[in-house]
Amino acid sequence: MKIKRIAIAGAGVAGISILKFFVNDKRFGKNLEIDIYDAPKTMGRGYAYQHDDDHLVINLPAEEMSLTADSDDYIKWLEKTGHEVKSFTSRRVYGEYMHSTLTSFSDAHDNINIIKKYAENIVFNEESGTYTLRADNVSCDYDAVFLMTGELSYSDPYKLKGDSNYFYNPYPIEDNLKHLTGRIGIIGSGLSAIDSFRYLIRNGHKKVYVLSRSGEMPAVRGTHFDIEPQHFTLEAALQYERDGLIPLEKLLGLFKLEMEAQQVDSSLFERKTDRPEIDLKYDLEHPESVGKLQYLITDLEETFKVLFKYLSRRDKRTFLKEYHPYISGNHSPMPPYGANEILQWIDEGKLVFMHGMESASADNGFTVTFDDGKSEHFDILINATGPVKSIEKDDTKLLQNMYDAMLLEADEFGGVLINKNHEIISPRFGTLENFYTIGALSAGSDYLIRGVGMLASETEDLVNHFFEHGL
Numbered sequence: 001m002k003i004k005r006i007a008i009a010g011a012g013v014a015g016i017s018i019l020k021f022f023v024n025d026k027r028f029g030k031n032l033e034i035d036i037y038d039a040p041k042t043m044g045r046g047y048a049y050q051h052d053d054d055h056l057v058i059n060l061p062a063e064e065m066s067l068t069a070d071s072d073d074y075i076k077w078l079e080k081t082g083h084e085v086k087s088f089t090s091r092r093v094y095g096e097y098m099h100s101t102l103t104s105f106s107d108a109h110d111n112i113n114i115i116k117k118y119a120e121n122i123v124f125n126e127e128s129g130t131y132t133l134r135a136d137n138v139s140c141d142y143d144a145v146f147l148m149t150g151e152l153s154y155s156d157p158y159k160l161k162g163d164s165n166y167f168y169n170p171y172p173i174e175d176n177l178k179h180l181t182g183r184i185g186i187i188g189s190g191l192s193a194i195d196s197f198r199y200l201i202r203n204g205h206k207k208v209y210v211l212s213r214s215g216e217m218p219a220v221r222g223t224h225f226d227i228e229p230q231h232f233t234l235e236a237a238l239q240y241e242r243d244g245l246i247p248l249e250k251l252l253g254l255f256k257l258e259m260e261a262q263q264v265d266s267s268l269f270e271r272k273t274d275r276p277e278i279d280l281k282y283d284l285e286h287p288e289s290v291g292k293l294q295y296l297i298t299d300l301e302e303t304f305k306v307l308f309k310y311l312s313r314r315d316k317r318t319f320l321k322e323y324h325p326y327i328s329g330n331h332s333p334m335p336p337y338g339a340n341e342i343l344q345w346i347d348e349g350k351l352v353f354m355h356g357m358e359s360a361s362a363d364n365g366f367t368v369t370f371d372d373g374k375s376e377h378f379d380i381l382i383n384a385t386g387p388v389k390s391i392e393k394d395d396t397k398l399l400q401n402m403y404d405a406m407l408l409e410a411d412e413f414g415g416v417l418i419n420k421n422h423e424i425i426s427p428r429f430g431t432l433e434n435f436y437t438i439g440a441l442s443a444g445s446d447y448l449i450r451g452v453g454m455l456a457s458e459t460e461d462l463v464n465h466f467f468e469h470g471l
C-alpha cells in the first residue's frame, strides 16, 4: 500500500474542519499520513480565537458552532468542561474547544501529526506532481496540500508600521492594548474597532476617539425571522443561465420580488447616515423591520453564494462596487446591548467619532488630518482597518514566496485564482492537482465564505474531491 502524505498549512477553523472531514470519512485509514502546521500560539485556535479578553464574543450561537459530526458537540463540550452553557460564548472559549478538538483527532490517530511551525514556502515538483513544504529549514514532500492560512496580513493604510505607539494590529487585544496612556485614536469603525474601544473603555479609559473615512458602523441585530424564499431561489435563477452565466440584472430582479413578497422595505438599505448616534438608535428602535432585512440576507446567502459563481467579470465588478456595501452593512450585526453601550458612551463623552479622515503621519505622536482641512494630534494610534484583500499586498513569507515563484496568481476580486474544485491555478504550471485552498484566499470565487458556519461545512467538498481524485 502506497501511503499518501497530506499537509494542512494553518490550523484554524478551516484547517481543523478539513481534518474533521478526513477522520470522519470511511475512506480514511493508514493509507494517509496527515501533517498539520501552525505556529504554537495559534495552533488549533486560528487567529480570531486566541487567548484574549473574555468580552470578545463570537457572533454565532453555540448551537451552530460544532466542529465534529455531532451538531451538539460544542454545547456538550461546554457542559463537560464546566464552562457556562450559553448561546454566545467568548472567542477564547471557542478557541479552547477548537484546540481540544484538534488534540482529540491527533490523539485518536497516530497518522495525524501536529507540527508547531509556520510553513515558509511550498514548491511544486513538476515531474513527480508532488509538493515540498519548508518550515524552519526542514523540507517534507507531500502528495496533497490544503492551504488553510486564513486572512491575509493586516493592512497599513497610512504606512505607519514600525512607529512606536502605533498598533499595527490590535489582536490579541489583552496583550497589546493593556496599560496604554495618552490620547488614543482608533483607525476604522468596524468590528475590530468596536473590540478595541470596548476593551479600552471597560478598562478605565476616560475618552477614546474613533477615526474613519465614512463613519459607517455595523448594523444592530434585529428580531429573528425565518424566511422561506419564494422568488430568489436557485431554480428560478438558473432559468436565466446562458453559456454558463446569469446576468446580474436578473438576480437583482428576483431579489426585488423577494423583498416585496417578504414585505421588506427597500428604503432600509439607504437608512444609514454614517453618524453612529443616529444609525444605532434607528436600528434599536426598529428591530422588526431591520431584523427582517438582516434575516432575508442571511437566508438568501447560501443561494447567492452559488449564484455568485455564475456572474460575468463585469457583473461581479458592478456587484462588488455597487451592491456589496449594502449587504456587508447589514451582515454580521452587533448585538443590541453592544449598541446601547456605545450610545451611552457617546452620551457620556467617552467615545468620540470623527469621520472624513484623510491621512495620518508620525511626528512626536501622530497628526491626523480630515477632509474639512482640520487636524488632530494623538499620542497613540490603533489600526483596526482589517486585512488586505490582494495577495500582492500581503507581507507573509509563505504567500510572498509562492506568489514570487508564480505558483499563485492574484484574483482581481480577492485571494488567489482557483478552479471550481478549489484547486489552485498557477500561472506557471496551470491547475495544481491536489493543492486546495478555501477561506480568505478563495474570496474572489466564494462570496462571504469566511465565517465559521460556512467554512466548517464547505471544507467537506475539498476532502471529498481529494478522495475521489487524489487517491
Ligand SMILES: Cc1cc2nc3c(=O)[nH]c(=O)nc-3n(C[C@H](O)[C@H](O)[C@H](O)COP(=O)(O)OP(=O)(O)OC[C@H]3O[C@@H](n4cnc5c(N)ncnc54)[C@H](O)[C@@H]3O)c2cc1C
Pocket: 009, 010, 011, 012, 013, 014, 015, 037, 038, 039, 042, 043, 044, 045, 046, 047, 048, 057, 058, 059, 060, 117, 118, 119, 120, 148, 149, 150, 151, 171, 192, 398, 438, 439, 440, 450, 451, 452, 453, 455
Ligand atoms: C477578530 C476576529 C473575530 C472574528 N469573529 C468571528 C465570529 O464571531 N464569527 C465568525 O463566524 N467569524 C468570525 N471571524 C471571521 C474568522 O476569520 C473566521 O471565523 C475563521 O476563523 C476563519 O477561519 P480560517 O481557518 O480561514 O482562518 P483562521 O482561523 O485565521 O486560521 C488560519 C490559521 O492559519 C495559520 N497560518 C497562517 N499562515 C500560516 C503558515 N504560513 N503556516 C502555517 N499556518 C499558518 C494562522 O496562524 C491561523 O491559525 C472573526 C475574525 C476576526 C479576525
